[in-house]
Amino acid sequence: MRIRVQALFFSLLFISNLHAQPTQRVTVSGYVRETGSLEALIGVNVYLPGTTTGTTTNTYGFYSLTLPAQDTLRLAYSFVGYETHERAIAFRKNQTVNVLLSPGQALTEVDVKAGRLTEKVSESAQMSTIDVPVSQIKKIPAFLGEKDVLKVLQLMPGVQKGSEGQTGIYVRGGGPDQNLIILDDAVVYNANHLFGFFSVFNGDAIKSVELIKGGFPARYGGRLSSVIDLNMKDGNREKLHGEGGIGLIASRLMLEGPLTKNKKASFLVSGRRTYLDVVAAPLVRQQSGGTLTAGYYFYDLNAKANYDFSPTNKLYLSGYFGRDRFYANDNSLNANTGLSWGNATGTLRWNHLFNQKLFSNLSLIFSDYKFQISSVEKGTQDEQTYSLYYDSGIRDVSLKYDMDYYPTPRHSVRMGIQGTYHRFTPSAVVLQNALINQSVNNVDNINVLESGLYAEDTWRPSSRWRVNGGLRLSYFQQKDAGYFRPEPRLSAAFTLKPDLSVKASYAMMNQYVHLLSNTGIGLPTDLWVPTTDRVKPQQSQQVAAGIAKDFSTGSAFVRGLTLTVEGYYKTMSNIINYKEGASFLLINDPTAANSVRWEDNVTAGRGWSYGAEFLLQKKAGRFSGWAGYTLSWTQWQFAELNSGQPYYPRYDRRHDISLVGIYELNKKITLSAVWVYGTGNALTVPVSRFETYRPSNTLVYGSTPAIIQQFFQNARTNDDYGMQKNSFRAEAYHRFDFGIQFHKKKKHHERTWEFSAYNLYNRRNPFFYRLESVAATATEPARTALFRYSVFPIVPAVSYTIKF
Template identity: 85%
Template structure:
């Protein structure tokens, strides 16, 4: 009888629901949902949904935990499937006592994913920033494995990859150029961002199309309970965000809706215009500004269907009008994205999302010269860009606590415009309209499973099949992925990962610093897809009583079919109207390979009155092209041997927050002149004597050239380091909270190198004339003050 009873299978039921933030009903991503004292649990997905199927029990305790929020526990009787929606309350200034009580619940040692970093947006807003402008990408630069670009730039170089090898997505939409002000600021307004995640390796199969990293950003959904706003006034820009419910009910119900709109604009043009006009005598009008706009709306059609519409639009514009010279010049670039998403819950175990996505990046140059009669005598318009229409469908399936399955597909129709030139010259009656659109299709299908075969082993195994079609080319590439974590102790695990990635879009750049003049081009029958293979191994340790996590990783990445310009080539020459019809951009690039390897360490504390991190990177990166540097390997510009970042935030009390960062990096690898020589051609006049005027006649034609040597990037710039500090003064009023922030960028006035140039030094009474290499810096010590308000 007892044997028959033992063979009766245990009935299982599912508890599922959504986790939101108290006070706003904002969906929370990555919340841990678990049975205390066991290894059984799951996490919420991008939309705050969770599902857990477990054996029936009369009394079951569930815990919900998330960094920066109070832990919530619920005791339920699980004798049938249940829906349980939870709200978490943001924690205040967390103390060490809170941490020891078990607040550190997002353990890195428990996750199969490695090479992944998420930073709370609330923490990003406390870190001192250049000119007071909080910047998501600049904070990511402070992480190990991420190399910084030039001084002040937001360029992201991850594990030996270039800026074009980063997949930057905002609410599922790809952002192709994430820079404002030629790279000194990013396009992401921190007020509108809910979450930020950086993945450097061990990529889940749901991501594809880039070699080096994924930067996944999600916008806030909008407060569902009350009207809320926040904004700020800084030295160069101001911003404002409004969010609130669209339905009459004050609290989120079965049918609720909300909106969010956020805008930011710089006023550099307004401040500089009077000065420019005064210095030019009133003949020159010039300026520069950027702006961006985020908007989002969502509507719940009941417990099973939700609709989201999110958009982003941003633009940079430089203009100059010279009435004296009768010229009008302009330069602009910008992104536009839109995402329409439909969530559908088939049942408590099956969740789906359908996305329709639009992304458009444009770069434009214009130059117009007018005659004295006011008609155009010469005009040049250059346009370049890339436009995407995408369909994406994803399914999340939670069959058991041991399996979490994701499947999906995505197809993107790209239209590249690498050259669009309109030239008109009334003097010679010439008009050229060269529009060279390239249409391609890029698709992918994937499946991945986060599997826990035992209490000690966790796996994320996935497979992606990518497909690319261009007029003369077609590629089908398999992309296997695997990440694993083996638990040695409850707070210590060993991790390993492998990922194969393919990239079908390329960025041609002569500068390597991500300027808007860089050119996006597709894979063709001549230019093959880029491909990388990366392996990594490491350890993850949680110091639960201290609220601290430690990760140490080593990696090796090999890259094939990376492209670069041939010596002396440029798309500006390729697109010259006189030769655009006969010269293809494919003929001006060369393909090669690269490899990168190194070690990274991150010691991070996300909670408590004192928080921050220490990051260190030791790395080597080399490239090799048959037609560059004599076919020998060389270090690319952003290769750095050592990189250190130290970030600290201290909540002195409820009214004062202190913060500081210190960064150090080995100098960039550059190609600079090692000498200068001149060629002199004598005149036909015979000169006798030492008359200076006659000698000037004798050497009337002088040509100088710089000698760059034979090795590419053989010069190392001086090390880069700086120290930033900030202090915030908070004051809570009856209906609003205001914050004054004072920060200092580069406190000890380090003159970091921006570029080098050979220049002639005149003779003095003690030294002969000579040629010397000069270092130029951009930013000395830069103080800033800003005012922020929440209501």
């Protein structure tokens, strides 16, 4: 095994140096940062004007280019939302060139023709990747005025949204557990606030967001369907800066600034809290006559600090902590109930620059997710005290080492290794009642080890070809069960003509952790469990092909547009689901719960998804936004569900359309609008209703009318769901959101008022369906009908933001 890995690394390094043979080559490297804050910029395009030779900055703003020596070298630096910068340098020896980019739109015709806003989508080997500037996210109208990264990603092709208003993400037929969500290298297992209506990511603290749906680079692993990679801001090194906001349900505050006078260190702290509990508690108390106290709140905190020990050594420390809590105390029953869940992450990273071509990063990562339920009913002397405690969670400790190697402009090599120690607590129930004495079910913690080793190379064999090839070796160990899986990856782009290319990709992914859900809407009661000797790893294989087009000429509206059209086919094996009627809760028979394993409640199956996606996007300019369309089919098949026949999962959606527009009317007013349409969800709903009876008397011939009437009064109504799973298709979903922002800049601060409306034309979109009895009228007899229930009508919102 070790010999194979070493051979792989040395082969990649050998191939990388095949083109590095000229006698005199010179390397220029450095960091690209933002003017005014010294914030490192990710993905800046560094290139030779008029050519396709160039590179991009990595996660820490570092770049490196090795070229033939010459008297003068002219480099251009461009990035979305920043002015293009060009610099001429004497190029006879290795040197370091650090560059500052100034925020500002390159809107004039001269600026746009002179440079590129970012790396052209047609020139990148990577496909099925979408990034949205955070500045653009903050301008899009949002539910209750809360800007949400995940809800913006729901508007992208290939991404299906969950239920009305929720942040659930279903990518190319995959479930919510098949998304790898990472914040500064740390995995976030539950990204939801307010039972899924908001995500845990505060836009004030986020620097970049990238969504990868296919053609995954080898550096990512552990999930089947997508990677959502988020990076926090480093903090302003120049001066103290702040931003705060007040909305209908929450307020937030962010502070950042230098830690030292020499600009070598900075910090960032960002917090947010809802005040639903403060508003709702008096109303609940009033409605209950003072006997009931109930409330809900969430909060989150982001913090980051960094220090440059030298030009070659930098240290970053970042963390996130968030919690949701619901509580209810009933004084009349002497009972209280609590529900809470939350995440905690921490990342310590050390950057080391060995030389101008070799960059490394060592990360120590911590992630912890917990979910808890408590219910206590205190009895009197003649009554029994009842208490229930439920606890589940997952805790990770990871060590990760990555290296970036830039031998020539034709090669960009990445390699690394990561080990993660998982500790799962599938469930822990304590049920106390004098009638059964005391039952304690403490399921033993499950400790497992997951590791990965990867190498990848972005190769430019010619001016027309771009290739990203790599291999990831993953290993998982749980007691006596061990799984070793190779994961090949390949993406390629061929340029047909300037600004137009065709692309194709293949990726194999393995997933060793699973999410069990008996709600289907991503509530925190969903349970994370590991691969075991009885539950095999999930695996997917995905192929994709398409075209990519950049529009760099034409009118001001057309310039800056990018067009991607992709088709994909994905298979998934060993996906798991609950058996019919099964649940993660072990309280129906707590005295026997110790003999029940969660593996007994699940069944394994397979799935497949295929479709086509269209995206026309503009990231910068006076008018920006995108138009997306998805045509897709998804099916699952389990031997113990739906009589073993394939069925459409809940979030299979045939057609999905999203239109997003942002228009800078002037420096003081910004208009934004969103329209979405989607085929209805596939649901299992009752198809009929029948009655059963539990007689207290036996009906015999000659029974009195009173006995007959009593027999039929003991009827119990039952719903019949039919034989087919998810055979009912809900009504189509669509809505229109609108927002307007009013900006005003003063000498020391800038303030923004935003007024928005969610579901402006008051569409009653379906949330769930149920059968109900309809009483007889003068013209119609009594009947049973299927009723549709909606959640959100038009929802207006107002918020106030101040920057200082």
